[in-house]
Each structure stands twice: as C-alpha cells, then as structure tokens.
Amino acid sequence: MAGRIPQHFIDQLLNRIDVVDLIDAYVPLKKAGANYKACCPFHGEKTPSFTVSPSKQFYHCFGCGANGTAISFLMEYDHMEFRDAIEKLASSAGMEIPEEAQGFTPKNTSVAGVDLYQLMEQVNEFYQTQLRQHKDRDQAVSYLKARGLSGDIAKRFGLGFAPEGWDNLMSQLGSTVSTQKALLDTGMLTENEKKRVYDRFRHRIMFPIHDHRGRIVGFGGRVLESENPQPGNPKYLNSPETPIFHKGSELYGLYAARGGIKDADGVLVVEGYMDVVALAQAGINNAVATLGTATTPMHLQRLFRHTPNITFCFDGDRAGREAAWKALETSLSALQDGFQVSFLFLPDGEDPDTMVKKIGKDAFQALITDAKPLPDFLIENLQTQADVNRLDGRAKLSKLARPLIDKLPNGVLKKLILDRLASITQVSVQDLASQETMNEAEPAQRPNNRQPQAKSDHTGYITPVRRALSLILQYPHLHPEFAALGGIPDDQMRGIGIIQSLYAACVENPNASTATLLERYRQESFFATLSQLANHQHNNMEHLEEDDAKQLINGTICKVIEEYNANEIIRATNELEALSKRARASALSQEDEQRRQTLMNFLRESYK
Incomplete structure (x- = not known):
C-alpha cells in the first residue's frame, strides 16, 4: 500500500506550483483584473465564467460551481487519482515525494x-x-x-x-x-x-x-x-x-476512451477487448471492457470519475443475466444521487462486435439509450422470484429486497425504490426497510467541532462562523486577526475548531495560500463546503482591499464572539433553572450549590 504523503510536502508543492500556469497549459486564460478567466473546461459555455485566482491559487466556475486547487484540477480534468496528481505536479516541479514510514510498503515496479x-x-x-x-x-x-x-x-x-x-x-x-x-x-x-x-x-x-x-x-x-x-x-x-x-482495478480501453466518454457523457462496459475495438471501428468510442473478472468496486470508482452514466452490455442468455445481476449488486453501494447505471441485453448469440456490424452505429447507440435502468432491472428480477399475487409471495419479495436496499446510500434514489417496492408488496416503507436503514434515514447529528454551520439562505446571508471560515481561507496572511477566537471551546460552536486549526496552520506556515489550507481537509466530509466558502464573495466583491478585509474580519470576529456569549447565557440560564428546580425539591449538594452560585454571578455580570 502507498504511504501517506506528508502534509508539509503538499504545502511546499503547492507553494512552488502556479495554478495559473498549470491551467493555462490546458485552457488558454486571459487576464481579467487581478484574476484570469476562460470558458469553463468542465461544462459548455460561450461566456467565460471560469476564474483562476493567482493570490488564492484557486479556480472557480460561477456557472457550474467547479472549484479547487492545482491538485483538484488534475483530478477532475485528467481524471487522476489524488496520488497521481501529486506525482505529476511533483515531477513538473522537480520535487521528490517523501514517504512517511508508518505502514508504508513501496510498490515493486522494478526487478533486478x-x-x-x-x-x-x-x-x-x-x-x-x-x-x-x-x-x-x-x-x-x-x-x-x-x-x-x-x-x-x-x-x-x-x-x-x-x-x-x-x-x-x-x-x-x-x-x-x-x-x-x-x-x-x-x-x-x-x-x-x-x-x-x-x-x-x-x-x-x-x-x-x-x-x-x-x-x-x-x-x-x-x-x-x-x-x-x-x-x-x-x-x-x-x-x-x-x-x-491487477485485473480488479484496470479496464481495457479506458485510457483511450476518455475523450469518447466525455463526448458521449457515458461509458459502455462490455465483456471483451475485441468488442471495444470493433465498436471503435464503428465509431463508438466510449466502450471499455473488464479483464476476465466480474465488475469490482474499484472499476466503478474509476468509471464514475469520468462520467455519472454507466451502461453494462451483456448477452441476453442466462449467463449474461447472471453476470448483469452481479454487476448490479456491486453497483448498489456506489449509486449516489445523480449517478445512473443501466443494462443492455443483446439477443442470444450476439455480442457488441456482431451486433454493431449487423445494425450499424446509430441503431446500436439507440439500444444504449434504451437500456434498462438499474431500478427497473432490480425490481423486475425480484418479481421473477416471488408471486406478488400471493401474500407469502409479497413477503418473500420484501425479504429478498431488504439486503439490496440496505446497500444503497441514503438519498432520493433509495427513497424512490423503497416507495416502488412498497407499492408492489403493499407493505409500508417502514416495514419494508430494515431498522438500520430507517435509523440511517434520520437526520444525522454532525460533530460540534467538525462542521461549518448551516448554509446561507437565498438572500446571500451566511452565519458569522461561516463568514469567518471564508475570510481566513481567502486572506490567510491576515490570520493574526483571528487569534481572538482561540479562547472559544471548540465543542461549543460548530466550525470554531476548523477556524482554530486553520489559524494554527497559518502560524506554522506564514506563506500559506487558500490552496494549501484547503488541501489539509481533502479527506474530510466538509471539504466541498470549505471549497465553496473559499470563493464566497463578501460585499459582492471578488476581492477586498486589505483595509476593507481587516475591517470585515474584525466585525465578523465580534459577531462570532457575541453569538458565543449569547449561547453561553442561554446555556447558563437553562442550567441554573434546572438546578433551582432541584433545589426546590430537595437540598443541593455542596458542589451543585457552588455551581449555582457561579452561574448566578456569571449571569449578573453578563447583564450589566
């Protein structure tokens, strides 16, 4: 397994790489004030809305929302894995990647x-x-x-x-x-x-x-x-x-099909490399093949990095349908909302090579368009195993469906499939889903010190903590202004722990940029949220002059402290009321009485 790349190396690498030069080699950029602009490489547009900031070392598209660092650009544009992107940037910068020794076993790519x-x-x-x-x-x-x-x-x-x-x-x-x-x-x-x-x-x-x-x-x-x-x-x-x-992680033809997949906005997975080549001969350039193995989670991960739309193509015989069902079972856990998986079954005796020769490119592409969506294949296959006209048949269908439903990530697709199965079996969604699924469907409580607060509403307002996060990301050289937030316990306000961590990173690396700060959190669940905050326009301006930025930072810090103090008053009031209620029922312990006096003194001082 590859060793973890040290954070200090990533910081040094991003300090040496200029994201403007990197992106300009792929997409010609034009100067626009303090930034650079181009038509977005991630979606079609005629008016440039893709902005690259040399000060932040960060890009953002106001059209589709794509954003990130130099590492993010290579991962999205060239469909690279994180480590591959680091290796490419390091090579261009003439830097050698160090490996942290813990748990590292170098991959053997040479013999004698x-x-x-x-x-x-x-x-x-x-x-x-x-x-x-x-x-x-x-x-x-x-x-x-x-x-x-x-x-x-x-x-x-x-x-x-x-x-x-x-x-x-x-x-x-x-x-x-x-x-x-x-x-x-x-x-x-x-x-x-x-x-x-x-x-x-x-x-x-x-x-x-x-x-x-x-x-x-x-x-x-x-x-x-x-x-x-x-x-x-x-x-x-x-x-x-x-x-x-490693057959479980590679797909024949994927490297050559990258452009075809992008153009078609989808990939066709077939069973043999001759099928891939024959389809390309016919002008269908978005086909790949597994290498004598069933589809693996790594295959899906690779494919979903290129497109949200995957179509599996199998023979229509029993073996083909069994292989398709295995692909379905593997796909379930990867089906985030927005991803689509479909199944194309060819007539007996036909494969993609013979079929495209028989009916031609356009008719074959029409078959791909009409391929059976995964939810339909799932439900139809289950219905062949149980007679839903019988009560015990509907019970059997429910039992067969439950472990498959549990594999789906929570989201709209899971809810829609549950609703469809509930209608067929005449069983409530609550009874159809496992208890674990129902528990997961409840709104998750986010850790107090690890998540920014709620998103801004449609008026553009963002909470003080989120604004503080946005400002320290955008103006890391002004990090000394944020020292005042160091006294707030990180378990008392969501997002404060992240601000304190960013402040510490800036103290450690005074030359930190928006990009180097963001890359510290790539593996965190809130990375996308931080990326959006890194490009939030304060006072409807892309960039503030330093004095204006300082004024906004100090005003924001005051609001954060005011919000913390207000929350402390509420917490103290609630705790005092609970203690007073207990005191009326029975005498308090010496420790509780001391706590009650402390709370009363705190509240008196707060209201002066």
Missing part, C-alpha cells in the same frame, strides 16, 4: 534493476513489429481484416502479433538473467513444473492493456487457431496478476 513499465513498452514494440514484419504476419493481418478492423484502428489500439513458437519474445528481450526474471514477474514468460521457461503468448493477436495513466501493464491475446481452439489453449488469454497489473 529492470523497470517493469519500460520493459512492457519494449514487449509491446516487439509484438507490433511482428505484426508488420514477421514471415507469418499474413495470417494475423487476414484475421484482423476478416473482423472488419482497419489498419488505423489496429494502430490506434496498438495491436500486435505473438508468432508461433516457444521462445520468440524470450530470445529477443530475455537475454540476461535480470530481464528474464522481470519478464517472468510481468507474466510475459511462464515456467512449467520442469522449470522450463517459455513465452506465455504464442500464435495470438495481442492487445496491450493500459492503466489509468496510460502505462502498459499487461496484455490480452486472442488465439489465431480457430473459433474452437484445442483444450488447454483458451480463445482469450490475459496476463496474470503481477506487481503492476
């Missing part, structure tokens, strides 16, 4: 001094060269042409050819002990029980598999013998699990 990623590039070059130059290349080329693939598509997907023979690859690249060991560790060579080493892939069309960063991590091979290859020689063969290839 051989870099496995570089080795896989050499393997890929070897296979592509064989497709162009090997004496038996005609059989491979004829096969690709028979499947309707053009030379351009073969080049685009980097298709290659593994010739017949036991040691073609080994002879070319495994001439040393270290490279042979590395080829074994990447699964390109294999070893039998007699310790004989030979090429894993022989007489196959080769499909390179890229990870989410575009690096080759494995291969898939399609046998060239016949539609019914010999036993022990499967039609399709994938690389095994290796130090750099």
Whole structure:
C-alpha cells in the first residue's frame, strides 16, 4: 500500500506550483483584473465564467460551481487519482515525494534493476513489429481484416502479433538473467513444473492493456487457431496478476476512451477487448471492457470519475443475466444521487462486435439509450422470484429486497425504490426497510467541532462562523486577526475548531495560500463546503482591499464572539433553572450549590 504523503510536502508543492500556469497549459486564460478567466473546461459555455485566482491559487466556475486547487484540477480534468496528481505536479516541479514510514510498503515496479513499465513498452514494440514484419504476419493481418478492423484502428489500439513458437519474445528481450526474471514477474514468460521457461503468448493477436495513466501493464491475446481452439489453449488469454497489473482495478480501453466518454457523457462496459475495438471501428468510442473478472468496486470508482452514466452490455442468455445481476449488486453501494447505471441485453448469440456490424452505429447507440435502468432491472428480477399475487409471495419479495436496499446510500434514489417496492408488496416503507436503514434515514447529528454551520439562505446571508471560515481561507496572511477566537471551546460552536486549526496552520506556515489550507481537509466530509466558502464573495466583491478585509474580519470576529456569549447565557440560564428546580425539591449538594452560585454571578455580570 502507498504511504501517506506528508502534509508539509503538499504545502511546499503547492507553494512552488502556479495554478495559473498549470491551467493555462490546458485552457488558454486571459487576464481579467487581478484574476484570469476562460470558458469553463468542465461544462459548455460561450461566456467565460471560469476564474483562476493567482493570490488564492484557486479556480472557480460561477456557472457550474467547479472549484479547487492545482491538485483538484488534475483530478477532475485528467481524471487522476489524488496520488497521481501529486506525482505529476511533483515531477513538473522537480520535487521528490517523501514517504512517511508508518505502514508504508513501496510498490515493486522494478526487478533486478529492470523497470517493469519500460520493459512492457519494449514487449509491446516487439509484438507490433511482428505484426508488420514477421514471415507469418499474413495470417494475423487476414484475421484482423476478416473482423472488419482497419489498419488505423489496429494502430490506434496498438495491436500486435505473438508468432508461433516457444521462445520468440524470450530470445529477443530475455537475454540476461535480470530481464528474464522481470519478464517472468510481468507474466510475459511462464515456467512449467520442469522449470522450463517459455513465452506465455504464442500464435495470438495481442492487445496491450493500459492503466489509468496510460502505462502498459499487461496484455490480452486472442488465439489465431480457430473459433474452437484445442483444450488447454483458451480463445482469450490475459496476463496474470503481477506487481503492476491487477485485473480488479484496470479496464481495457479506458485510457483511450476518455475523450469518447466525455463526448458521449457515458461509458459502455462490455465483456471483451475485441468488442471495444470493433465498436471503435464503428465509431463508438466510449466502450471499455473488464479483464476476465466480474465488475469490482474499484472499476466503478474509476468509471464514475469520468462520467455519472454507466451502461453494462451483456448477452441476453442466462449467463449474461447472471453476470448483469452481479454487476448490479456491486453497483448498489456506489449509486449516489445523480449517478445512473443501466443494462443492455443483446439477443442470444450476439455480442457488441456482431451486433454493431449487423445494425450499424446509430441503431446500436439507440439500444444504449434504451437500456434498462438499474431500478427497473432490480425490481423486475425480484418479481421473477416471488408471486406478488400471493401474500407469502409479497413477503418473500420484501425479504429478498431488504439486503439490496440496505446497500444503497441514503438519498432520493433509495427513497424512490423503497416507495416502488412498497407499492408492489403493499407493505409500508417502514416495514419494508430494515431498522438500520430507517435509523440511517434520520437526520444525522454532525460533530460540534467538525462542521461549518448551516448554509446561507437565498438572500446571500451566511452565519458569522461561516463568514469567518471564508475570510481566513481567502486572506490567510491576515490570520493574526483571528487569534481572538482561540479562547472559544471548540465543542461549543460548530466550525470554531476548523477556524482554530486553520489559524494554527497559518502560524506554522506564514506563506500559506487558500490552496494549501484547503488541501489539509481533502479527506474530510466538509471539504466541498470549505471549497465553496473559499470563493464566497463578501460585499459582492471578488476581492477586498486589505483595509476593507481587516475591517470585515474584525466585525465578523465580534459577531462570532457575541453569538458565543449569547449561547453561553442561554446555556447558563437553562442550567441554573434546572438546578433551582432541584433545589426546590430537595437540598443541593455542596458542589451543585457552588455551581449555582457561579452561574448566578456569571449571569449578573453578563447583564450589566
């Protein structure tokens, strides 16, 4: 597992990276006062509403609400994981990422001094060269042409050819002990029980598999013998699990399909890499494939980073529907409101490759559009297992549905599915859902010192604590003004603990920017709220002059203290009333009597 990146390194990195230069390399920016503007790269618009602030090192779109730091931009625009974004920024800044020792086990990406990623590039070059130059290349080329693939598509997907023979690859690249060991560790060579080493892939069309960063991590091979290859020689063969290839986290074609997914606002998940390539040949460029495994939570996490719309495509036979049901069960826990998962079932005997050739691109895309939504598939499948015309059948349906419903995150979709099932079973939502689900549906109590207060209302008003949070994020160099809030107990006002933490971060790093402060809270549930506060316009101005900012900060701090004092009076009054009520019933203990006197003195002083 990767070690945690130290916070001080992230601070240093963001201090060295200029978010304006970073974003300008992707989206040309124009100077607009103290900031820079462009048309937003995250939604279509004609009038620029995307603003980048060099002082805050922060971007914000007033159209769609997208905002964040340099790290956020790479994560959203290039669909990178957090660590990948850090690595890219560090590389561009000439910085090396330190690792905190606790619980860190470095990922082994080299063997005996051989870099496995570089080795896989050499393997890929070897296979592509064989497709162009090997004496038996005609059989491979004829096969690709028979499947309707053009030379351009073969080049685009980097298709290659593994010739017949036991040691073609080994002879070319495994001439040393270290490279042979590395080829074994990447699964390109294999070893039998007699310790004989030979090429894993022989007489196959080769499909390179890229990870989410575009690096080759494995291969898939399609046998060239016949539609019914010999036993022990499967039609399709994938690389095994290796130090750099994990089937449960990678998807064939995802790196190449990023643009197509964005254009289509959706992704199509199919079962084989030939289906992905065939669909691209037909002009459908948003398809990916699992690699011989069922859909995993990591697959879904990767896909939902690119689009909120996923369509699974399966054969319509029993095996296809069983595979679809497994994908549904895996998808449930990831279905936040706004995400959509659908299922496309093809006629028996058809796969995406044959189907798109038969009906054409437009008709195939129409099938995708009409795919069955997950809620419909869920309910229809459950209804096939229980006769809802019988009382015991409706009871059975309720029992089957409960564990599936429990997997759904709380939200509108969960409520709608519960309502639909309640209507079918004629059972109340309360009885249909488990007690755990009903408890989770209750409004959650947020920790006193870990959440900003309620959101601003439609008039634009925000509470004093939220305004204080917004101001320290936007004007960190004015942090000394916030020292007055250090005396408020962090369990007495929501958000005060965060302000105090931000103040401490500014004292520790006087050069802190909005971006470096925000990145301290990326893993917190309120990160999105802080990001919005970091761009709140005070007095309807994007940026205040320093004197105006100081005046607003001091006025806000006074209001926070006034609110705290008012709350203290209410708490003291309530506690005093409780003690006085007990005193009327019986004598108070010495400790309680002392507390009552303290409260009375506090209230007298407060009302002077």
